[in-house]
Amino acid sequence: MASRATNELFAPPDYAWRRLSPRYRSLLRLTTIIGPPLLLSIPAVLILVLTDLTWLALAIWGLAAVIVAVRLVLVERGFRAWGYVEREDDLYLTRGVLFRSLVAVPYGRMQLVEVASGPLERAFGVATVTLKTASPVTGAVIPGLEPAEATRLRDRLTELGESRASGL
Amino acid sequence: MTDTPPTAVTTAPDLAPRVGDAPVVKQTERPHPLTPFIRGWLVLLAIGLALFRDFLPGGGGPDQGNDFLGGDWRLLVVAVTGVVLLAGLAGFVSWYFTRFVIDDEELRVETGAVFKSSRKVPFERLQSVDLIQPLAARLFGLAELRLEAGAGDSGIKLRYLSRSKASRFRDYLLARASGEQATMADHQAGPTASLLTDLGAADRPLVVVPLQRLVGGFLLSGEWLVTLIFTVAGLIVSIRFDAVAYALPGLLPLIIGAVSLVGRRVIAMFNFTLAESPRGLRITRGLTNLTSQSVPLNRVQGVRVVQPLLWRRAGWYRLDVDILGYASGTSENNEGQATSVLLPVATSPEVSATLARVLPGVDLAGVRLEPAPRRARWLRWFDFWTLRSGWDAHVVVSEHGWVTRRRDLVPHAKTQSVRIVQGPLQRRLRLANVHVDTTRGPVDLVARHLDTAAARELALAQLDRARTARRREREQPRPSPAPVESPTLGSPGPHVRTHDSAAPGNLADDSGHPDAAVLARFGVDPSALLGQGGESRVYALDPTRVLRVYQSAPPAPLLAQLGALYAGWAGLDLGVELPRILETGTIDGRTFSVDRRMAGQVFSAFLASAPEAERRTALLSYLDAAAALPALPCPVPGFARLVGLGAPQTYATLPELLADQLNRALATSRAALERDLPDVPALWARLFADLAERRCTPTLVHGDLCPANAFVRRRIDGSPYVSGIGDFSPHSLAADPLLDLTGAVALVELETYPDAAADARRLTGVAVERYGAEVGHWIGVYRRYYGFYFSMTYDVEPDVYAWCLHQLRA
Numbered sequence: 002m003a004s005r006a007t008n009e010l011f012a013p014p015d016y017a018w019r020r021l022s023p024r025y026r027s028l029l030r031l032t033t034i035i036g037p038p039l040l041l042s043i044p045a046v047l048i049l050v051l052t053d054l055t056w057l058a059l060a061i062w063g064l065a066a067v068i069v070a071v072r073l074v075l076v077e078r079g080f081r082a083w084g085y086v087e088r089e090d091d092l093y094l095t096r097g098v099l100f101r102s103l104v105a106v107p108y109g110r111m112q113l114v115e116v117a118s119g120p121l122e123r124a125f126g127v128a129t130v131t132l133k134t135a136s137p138v139t140g141a142v143i144p145g146l147e148p149a150e151a152t153r154l155r156d157r158l159t160e161l162g163e164s165r166a167s168g169l
Numbered sequence: 170m171t172d173t174p175p176t177a178v179t180t181a182p183d184l185a186p187r188v189g190d191a192p193v194v195k196q197t198e199r200p201h202p203l204t205p206f207i208r209g210w211l212v213l214l215a216i217g218l219a220l221f222r223d224f225l226p227g228g229g230g231p232d233q234g235n236d237f238l239g240g241d242w243r244l245l246v247v248a249v250t251g252v253v254l255l256a257g258l259a260g261f262v263s264w265y266f267t268r269f270v271i272d273d274e275e276l277r278v279e280t281g282a283v284f285k286s287s288r289k290v291p292f293e294r295l296q297s298v299d300l301i302q303p304l305a306a307r308l309f310g311l312a313e314l315r316l317e318a319g320a321g322d323s324g325i326k327l328r329y330l331s332r333s334k335a336s337r338f339r340d341y342l343l344a345r346a347s348g349e350q351a352t353m354a355d356h357q358a359g360p361t362a363s364l365l366t367d368l369g370a371a372d373r374p375l376v377v378v379p380l381q382r383l384v385g386g387f388l389l390s391g392e393w394l395v396t397l398i399f400t401v402a403g404l405i406v407s408i409r410f411d412a413v414a415y416a417l418p419g420l421l422p423l424i425i426g427a428v429s430l431v432g433r434r435v436i437a438m439f440n441f442t443l444a445e446s447p448r449g450l451r452i453t454r455g456l457t458n459l460t461s462q463s464v465p466l467n468r469v470q471g472v473r474v475v476q477p478l479l480w481r482r483a484g485w486y487r488l489d490v491d492i493l494g495y496a497s498g499t500s501e502n503n504e505g506q507a508t509s510v511l512l513p514v515a516t517s518p519e520v521s522a523t524l525a526r527v528l529p530g531v532d533l534a535g536v537r538l539e540p541a542p543r544r545a546r547w548l549r550w551f552d553f554w555t556l557r558s559g560w561d562a563h564v565v566v567s568e569h570g571w572v573t574r575r576r577d578l579v580p581h582a583k584t585q586s587v588r589i590v591q592g593p594l595q596r597r598l599r600l601a602n603v604h605v606d607t608t609r610g611p612v613d614l615v616a617r618h619l620d621t622a623a624a625r626e627l628a629l630a631q632l633d634r635a636r637t638a639r640r641r642e643r644e645q646p647r648p649s650p651a652p653v654e655s656p657t658l659g660s661p662g663p664h665v666r667t668h669d670s671a672a673p674g675n676l677a678d679d680s681g682h683p684d685a686a687v688l689a690r691f692g693v694d695p696s697a698l699l700g701q702g703g704e705s706r707v708y709a710l711d712p713t714r715v716l717r718v719y720q721s722a723p724p725a726p727l728l729a730q731l732g733a734l735y736a737g738w739a740g741l742d743l744g745v746e747l748p749r750i751l752e753t754g755t756i757d758g759r760t761f762s763v764d765r766r767m768a769g770q771v772f773s774a775f776l777a778s779a780p781e782a783e784r785r786t787a788l789l790s791y792l793d794a795a796a797a798l799p800a801l802p803c804p805v806p807g808f809a810r811l812v813g814l815g816a817p818q819t820y821a822t823l824p825e826l827l828a829d830q831l832n833r834a835l836a837t838s839r840a841a842l843e844r845d846l847p848d849v850p851a852l853w854a855r856l857f858a859d860l861a862e863r864r865c866t867p868t869l870v871h872g873d874l875c876p877a878n879a880f881v882r883r884r885i886d887g888s889p890y891v892s893g894i895g896d897f898s899p900h901s902l903a904a905d906p907l908l909d910l911t912g913a914v915a916l917v918e919l920e921t922y923p924d925a926a927a928d929a930r931r932l933t934g935v936a937v938e939r940y941g942a943e944v945g946h947w948i949g950v951y952r953r954y955y956g957f958y959f960s961m962t963y964d965v966e967p968d969v970y971a972w973c974l975h976q977l978r979a
Contacts, residue, residue, distance in 0.1 A: 010601055013887075014629055015883055099593050101590070105588070109636075110584075139585060
């Protein structure tokens with residue numbers, strides 16, 4: 002019952018959500034698989050080298066494995082939860098698994114559209130588009146788009162923002 | 170040019186560029202020569218305080234101080250003098266290199282000795298011009314002029330000018346900023362500020378906060394009481410334990426904090442006057458620093474009304490306003506800069522009067538606020554009963570808080586973005602928060618813990634409302650400076666209803682448009698046309714309503730009958746949305762009705778653009794919708810004509826009803842039909858011979874069920890389905906339900922997209938599959954009926970007429 006109400010709450014208006022590029026999911030998976038084990042290896046190796054408690058080091062690595070497994074699931078769900086859709090007059094975004102949100106920004110309110118891509122993102126061939134309005138809390142960010150789509154979005158949004166620009 | 174008062178110093182034109190035969194270089198002015206001394210004395214004061222603190226008992230240690238004194242006091246004097254001289258020199262240099270020009274052509278300020286900067290501001294970009302008189306400057310009759318030139322730009326501060334000159338500049342700049350073609354000469358002999366007040370003769374005070382109320386409100390405010398309690402408790406405890414000397418470093422910040430709180434809240438807000446000036450509102454306040462700040466009304470992004478617990482007895486409120494460009498928003502830092510507090514302590518009628526001025530056209534009492542569902546008590550057990558939100562045509566409002574009641578109002582046009590946020594606990598309880606975002610400032614509108622359906626409705630409709638409001642604003646003629654009337658504080662009537670186009674100048678000029686009068690009455694632009702049918706044009710009025718203007722006046726009882734028909738279906742859940750007429754009328758000979766807006770996209774537009782798989786799905790649901798219509802109750806029993814002149818009119822049998830309908834139609838088209846078809850009487854006879862064999866019970870029939878009268882939406886999985894049927898009309902009957910089924914499958918052929926005929930054929934096949942082969946026979950019969958019936962369009966819609974002929978020839 003609750004989930005149907007939630008589905009309707011976060012359903013796209015009229016059309017269907019466009020999802021992020023699968024390459025972004027690979028990026029997230031990679032960082033998830035590498036991150037926690039790398040971090041937890043530091044104490045584990047120290048323990049292995051300095052003390053006799055091999056079992057403790059193994060336990061820590063086991064913990065890392067569990068964390069990776071759990072986070073992979075979460076990352077998958079988080080990835081699937083991102084969506085955006087462009088309508089005639091506004092852009093809708095949805096994100097989040099635990100704390101879900103739906104953001105709607107009219108084109109005329111968009112002040113700035115940014116496309117950014119860090120080194121890891123470039124390696125995977127994705128980019129992040131950020132929309133800024135006059136309000137600091139809008140938080141309209143779409144990560145993990147293919148560069149062509151990101152550029153198209155940026156150009157289209159900038160053009161629409163200009164043509165629909167309404168004074169503050 | 171400017172006259173040269175004795176304080177102005179003409180300069181060698183070394184700062185202005187020389188370009189050949191450049192015209193004579195402008196004279197720039199410097200601020201008043203006393204400026205460096207006034208700025209210098211603050212440094213002296215600071216040093217003095219720092220030194221004096223050393224002599225305070227207990228602070229810094231008595232031994233240290235004595236040593237200092239006992240030492241070389243001559244050195245001390247020399248040091249102090251040196252510092253003061255340095256400060257004075259710095260002040261002098263800064264003053265010497267500051268020049269400005271404010272005249273009929275430009276506003277330019279040049280500063281800097283080493284790093285020169287020249288700032289030129291176009292008059293239209295000026296947002297606010299404030300006059301500030303710090304204590305020292307006031308004593309000498311000087312004032313500071315502070316200019317705000319747009320969000321993100323730091324303001325320009327001109328220190329110090331003589332009071333009269335500064336206020337003249339202020340009036341002139343405000344006039345230019347609002348687009349008037351003023352000149353300096355106009356403002357030479359205007360009203361000026363004085364030592365104690367800063368109201369021109371043209372300003373009428375709207376609200377003056379008396380001192381007792383200001384102090385009373387302050388003493389009853391939470392911050393003061395908490396600070397007081399902590400300070401007193403600290404003092405008592407430290408005295409009790411005889412540890413004052415040790416506790417003093419800890420208590421000192423508390424005491425300083427308390428003193429600065431008094432300074433911010435009482436001294437800076439002393440004699441707070443909100444006045445109505447020809448250019449909006451102006452706030453004058455302050456005991457030591459007299460500040461005069463203009464409130465640009467078109468920059469108001471939102472308003473917040475706050476009432477702490479202890480003020481409830483006295484009925485006092487605080488009004489904060491979110492104004493674009495004011496740097497500090499959330500803090501209540503009220504020193505020399507622009508404050509976001511519109512009224513620090515005000516009574517209810519004063520709040521209403523001010524809101525009427527700041528948000529014209531808004532009727533606060535008229536906004537219906539819905540409480541949050543009771544489920545919210547699990548998450549906000551402490552104030553769930555105070556959570557309320559709602560909207561009307563102008564603003565969206567949300568309330569929360571029990572200890573401190575807060576109500577945020579945001580005009581629709583100032584919505585930046587809308588967010589729905591739902592945490593995991595809220596998900597279990599089917600609640601969500603809706604944020605309506607505005608620019609940085611004290612207003613933070615969050616409609617908390619709404620039911621999910623209500624949240625979605627609020628959020629999605631808010632964007633529509635925002636768009637409509639922005640469009641309305643764009644099309645409004647720029648409001649000229651309002652004539653200053655002094656409102657009586659007891660009657661909070663709105664002054665200028667800028668949202669009602671009292672002067673529909675924009676639309677009435679478009680006299681070529683046939684619906685101009687009706688559109689003007691509702692403030693609707695012709696570009697809001699949603700669709701056009703044979704009988705009427707439909708315009709978007711607002712997110713929940715449309716305006717339908719009839720081409721030629723329909724027969725008198727028609728709209729009333731339709732309205733009654735729709736109203737009779739109001740509570741039913743058919744799975745298909747049905748129309749609703751909200752109001753009807755006639756303007757200038759044009760009949761109009763305001764209908765409830767149907768959700769979704771018009772089906773014919775959808776069919777024209779959707780891919781085949783989606784069309785197929787949608788058309789199947791279209792058949793379902795047609796099959797659902799017979800479930801509607803008929804207002805009269807038996808076969809009948811339901812709408813139109815003389816309706817409802819009952820008939821004994823189906824052929825009689827249909828014959829009457831066709832006779833009415835053929836009255837106009839008989840000649841055309843006889844011209845285009847070989848043997849009309851024979852066709853007629855054959856049709857009615859077939860109809861005579863029909864046995865059915867009368868149900869409600871739409872009579873014109875075509876894709877242009879249907880609406881399609883998408884389910885959560887994206888699949889389209891027909892969600893609404895609209896536009897019932899004089900075609901509506903109590904007759905054979907197969908009439909609508911035939912309409913559904915056959916009238917699709919009239920659509921203009923390429924595969925229309927193929928889709929119609931397929932749909933017919935599906936209908937036959939579902940309902941039996943006999944249905945196929947009757948569909949054929951009713952096709953001929955529709956061929957006759959719609960032949961009345963022979964002169965206005967040749968495509969339809971051609972289709973009719975095709976049906977009849979087959």
